[in-house]
Amino acid sequence: MVIVIINETVDLQVRDEEIMETIVSLDMLKKGERFRINRVTHVREIGKKLADMGFTKGVEGLVVRFALLHDPIEIRILGYNVTIRRAEAAGINVEKISAVLPAVVTQKGKR
Amino acid sequence: MKEKCVIRVALAGNPNTGKTTVFNALTGARQKTGNYAGVTVEKREGKRSYGGVEFTICDLPGTYSLTAYSLDEVITRDFILEEKPDVIIDVLDATNIERNLYLFLQLQELGIPMVGALNIVDQAEAMGIKIDSRKLSTLLGVPLTRTVGTKGIGTDELLDAVIAASQKLILPDRHIFYGSELESEIEQLTRELSTDREFSAKYAPRWLAIKLLEKDANAQEKLIGCRNRELIEKKASASIRAIETHFGRDAEIVVSEQRYAYVHGIIAESVMRSSGNFSATSEWIDRILMNRILGLPLFLLTMWCIFQVTFKFGRYATNLLNIAFAFVTTLVSASIPAGIIHSLLIDGIIGGLSGVLSFVPQIAILFLCISFLEDTGYMARAAFIMDKFLHLFGLHGQSFMPLMLGFGCSVPAIMASRTLKNPRDRIITILVTPFMTCGAKLVVLVFLAGIFFGGNEGTYVMIIYLIGVVLAFLSSLLLSKTVLRGELTPFVMELPPYRMPTARGIAWHVVDKTGRYLKKAGTVLLAASILIWAMVSFPKLPYEAAGINGHSRTQDELAYSVAGRLGKAIEPFVKPLGFDWKIGISAVTGFAAKEAVVSTLGVLYKVGSEEDQKTTSLKATLLADKTFNPLVAFVLMLFTLIVPPCIAALSIIRAEIGWKWLGFAVIYMLSLAWVLCFATYQVGRLAGWGI
Numbered sequence: 167m168v169i170v171i172i173n174e175t176v177d178l179q180v181r182d183e184e185i186m187e188t189i190v191s192l193d194m195l196k197k198g199e200r201f202r203i204n205r206v207t208h209v210r211e212i213g214k215k216l217a218d219m220g221f222t223k224g225v226e227g228l229v230v231r232f233a234l235l236h237d238p239i240e241i242r243i244l245g246y247n248v249t250i251r252r253a254e255a256a257g258i259n260v261e262k263i264s265a266v267l268p269a270v271v272t273q274k275g276k277r
Numbered sequence: 278m279k280e281k282c283v284i285r286v287a288l289a290g291n292p293n294t295g296k297t298t299v300f301n302a303l304t305g306a307r308q309k310t311g312n313y314a315g316v317t318v319e320k321r322e323g324k325r326s327y328g329g330v331e332f333t334i335c336d337l338p339g340t341y342s343l344t345a346y347s348l349d350e351v352i353t354r355d356f357i358l359e360e361k362p363d364v365i366i367d368v369l370d371a372t373n374i375e376r377n378l379y380l381f382l383q384l385q386e387l388g389i390p391m392v393g394a395l396n397i398v399d400q401a402e403a404m405g406i407k408i409d410s411r412k413l414s415t416l417l418g419v420p421l422t423r424t425v426g427t428k429g430i431g432t433d434e435l436l437d438a439v440i441a442a443s444q445k446l447i448l449p450d451r452h453i454f455y456g457s458e459l460e461s462e463i464e465q466l467t468r469e470l471s472t473d474r475e476f477s478a479k480y481a482p483r484w485l486a487i488k489l490l491e492k493d494a495n496a497q498e499k500l501i502g503c504r505n506r507e508l509i510e511k512k513a514s515a516s517i518r519a520i521e522t523h524f525g526r527d528a529e530i531v532v533s534e535q536r537y538a539y540v541h542g543i544i545a546e547s548v549m550r551s552s553g554n555f556s557a558t559s560e561w562i563d564r565i566l567m568n569r570i571l572g573l574p575l576f577l578l579t580m581w582c583i584f585q586v587t588f589k590f591g592r593y594a595t596n597l598l599n600i601a602f603a604f605v606t607t608l609v610s611a612s613i614p615a616g617i618i619h620s621l622l623i624d625g626i627i628g629g630l631s632g633v634l635s636f637v638p639q640i641a642i643l644f645l646c647i648s649f650l651e652d653t654g655y656m657a658r659a660a661f662i663m664d665k666f667l668h669l670f671g672l673h674g675q676s677f678m679p680l681m682l683g684f685g686c687s688v689p690a691i692m693a694s695r696t697l698k699n700p701r702d703r704i705i706t707i708l709v710t711p712f713m714t715c716g717a718k719l720v721v722l723v724f725l726a727g728i729f730f731g732g733n734e735g736t737y738v739m740i741i742y743l744i745g746v747v748l749a750f751l752s753s754l755l756l757s758k759t760v761l762r763g764e765l766t767p768f769v770m771e772l773p774p775y776r777m778p779t780a781r782g783i784a785w786h787v788v789d790k791t792g793r794y795l796k797k798a799g800t801v802l803l804a805a806s807i808l809i810w811a812m813v814s815f816p817k818l819p820y821e822a823a824g825i826n827g828h829s830r831t832q833d834e835l836a837y838s839v840a841g842r843l844g845k846a847i848e849p850f851v852k853p854l855g856f857d858w859k860i861g862i863s864a865v866t867g868f869a870a871k872e873a874v875v876s877t878l879g880v881l882y883k884v885g886s887e888e889d890q891k892t893t894s895l896k897a898t899l900l901a902d903k904t905f906n907p908l909v910a911f912v913l914m915l916f917t918l919i920v921p922p923c924i925a926a927l928s929i930i931r932a933e934i935g936w937k938w939l940g941f942a943v944i945y946m947l948s949l950a951w952v953l954c955f956a957t958y959q960v961g962r963l964a965g966w967g968i
Binding site: 205206209210211212213214215216217218219220222223225231232233234235237238240244245246247248249250251254 | 341342344346372373374375376379406491526527529530533534537538563567569570572573657660661662664665666668674766767768769770771772773774
C-alpha cells in the first residue's frame, strides 16, 4: 500500500529509499517474474561478461525458468535468452516489477 | 576503379548470428581452414571474385565483445589490429539487434572501414521487429546491407558496399559519445597516446585509451611499445580513479554501461517493435525440452541415441572397411614373399592404416550428430540442464558430451570437447575423458572377467566402469582445485532461438573434423603402429634358439624382441601389482590399441602353434597359470582402465592441448594406475581375495 501512495505522491528522495527496500538479488526471483536491473556487484571477468551481455543498470528482464536443481537460471533480456548460474545471479541487484504492478491493481480494486 | 585489385575483408559478429552462412554465401566452395598462430582456434579463409575485384575473406571467431578475458575476443581484435584488413563486415542479427550493436561499436573503434550486414531480416520481420536500416545506417555512419545468409540474399549488395567502403580515403569520424565525464578522460589519454606517431599508427589511440580505462590487461601489455608509457600509465590510473569516484562503480563496467546506453539511444530512433518479439516456436520447443522434470530424461535419451548411432552404425562401416583391408592383405600376401617386408606391409603399414581409418566412420557420424545439435541450438540447452551437477566437480555443463562419448571411443570424445569455449574447462574435460571405459578397453575387461569371474562377469565389468566414472569426477575435482585452479569463470551463455541447420554447414563440419583427424592423428598413429610393429618383431631370434622348453616359436620371438625386453625391464615396477613380464608386454602393446592386450596375452600364454588361438585353451592356460588368479585379473582390469589411453587418443590429446598437457596426462594416469593397483593388490593379497 505504501508503495502505491509513494508512487503517486512524487517525492523523489523518499521514492528512492522505498525502492532500496524492494531491491533483491536476482536469484531470489521466481519463475515468470519481471525485473529491472539496479546494479551488478560482480567485478572483473564475471562483472564485465555480464555487462557485455547486457546486464546493465536500468535494463528490464524476465526469469524464464530454472534448471532441475534451481541452478542455472534462464533469463530473457534485450530480446534474447541467456543462462547464468545462481552464484552469478546472486550478485545482480534488481527491482521486481511484476510484484509491484499487480499490487497497484488490487489496491485500486479495493478502493 | 583499380583493375584486379585485392580487398582483404574480415568477417566479424556475435555467435549465432548466421555469420557462417553469410561466409558460405560470400565465398562458395573457395575455402580453407587452419589455426590462428599458436592456438587451436579455427581460422577459416575464403576467396571470391566480384566486380573485377578479388576478395580474401577471413571468418573471425564469433564474439560478444572485445575484452582481454576471452581467447576468441583477443584473437579477433589482434587480427584486426595486426593484419589491418581493408574492410570489416560485421554480421548483425536483426532479431537481436541491441547486443549485436554493442560489438559493432567496439569494432568501429579499431579504426578500420566497416560495413554492416543486417542478417536474418526475414525472421526479425516475422517476429514484429521493424528496423529502419537507412536511419540506422546514418546513425552508425556505415553502410548497412540486408542479408539472409541461408538463402544467399544480399551478398552482391554487401560486396558492392565493401568495394565502396574500401575506396573511401577518410573514415567518417563517427564514434560513441561515452558521456562528458568519460569523454574528457578518454580525450586526455588519446592526446597523450597520439604523441608517439609510430605507436599510434599501429594501434588506434582512441581505442587504446578506452581499453586502458577498461583495465584491459592485453592493452596494458601493448603499451610497452609506447615511448611515454610511464606517463600514460599514471594518467590512466588517475582517470580510472576519477571515473570510479564519480560513478561509484568499476570503471570497466561503467564503459560497458555507457556503450549500452548509446546503443539503447540508437535503437529507440531506428527500431520499431510490436509486443512479444520472441520466437514462439522456440518458446514452445523449450517448454518441452527444457522442462524442469522432462529436460534431463530427454537429454539423456538424446545422448543415448547419438551413442547408439555413432558406435552401432560406425561399427558396420568399420566392418566393411575391415573386409576391404582383409582383401588388400590377401592381395599383398599373395604377391609378396614372406619376410620382413611382407611383415612390415601387413602388420605395420596395413595394420596401422586400418587402425587409423577404423575411427573415420565413427568420427564422421558423431560430428554429423554434434553439429546438428549445435547448429539447431540444443547444445547450449544441454549445458544448461547438466551444468549444476558437473559444476560440483569443477566441470562445465558442456563437458557432459565428451565424457559420455568417452564410453565409445576417446578419440571423437576428445575432439568433441571443442564445444567448450573456456580453455581451463576444456583441458580438465580432455584430461579426464580417458577414464570413461572405451569400447576397446571393454574388450579387455570382458575377456578377463569372462575367464576369472565366470557367471559374475557383468558385475565386475560394471564395477570397473563405475570406478572409471568416479575417477573421472574426482580427478576433475582435484585438477580444478590444484593445477587448473583459476578464477571462477562466468557461465553466461546465450540460448539462441532454435534454427534449422543448413545441410552445407553440417557437411562442412563433418568433412573438416574428419580431415583434421586424418591429418593430425593419422600420421602419428601410422608412425606409432610401425614403431610398435618393429618393437615386437626385432631383433630377430636365431632360428635354432626357438621352440625350446615347450614354448612356441612366436612366444620366444616375442620374448626376445625389444617389446619383450621392455616387458622384462619393467617387471620390477609391475611386480608389486602382481604382474609378471608377460603382462608387462601386454601393457606396452596396449598403447597401440587396447584390444592388443588380449591378443598379446593370447600369444604369450599359448601353448602350441599360433594357428590354434581358441579362447577355450587360452582360458585353461590362464586359469592354470601361477601368476594369474582372480585378484591379479581384477588388478589388470583396473590397470587397463587407468593407464594412458591408446596412441590414437594420446595423439589427439596432443593435437588439442599440446605436449605439455599430454605429458602431464601420461604421468598422472601412470602414477594413479600404479598407486591404485598396488593398493588393491596388496590389500587384496592380505585379505586373501581371490587366491
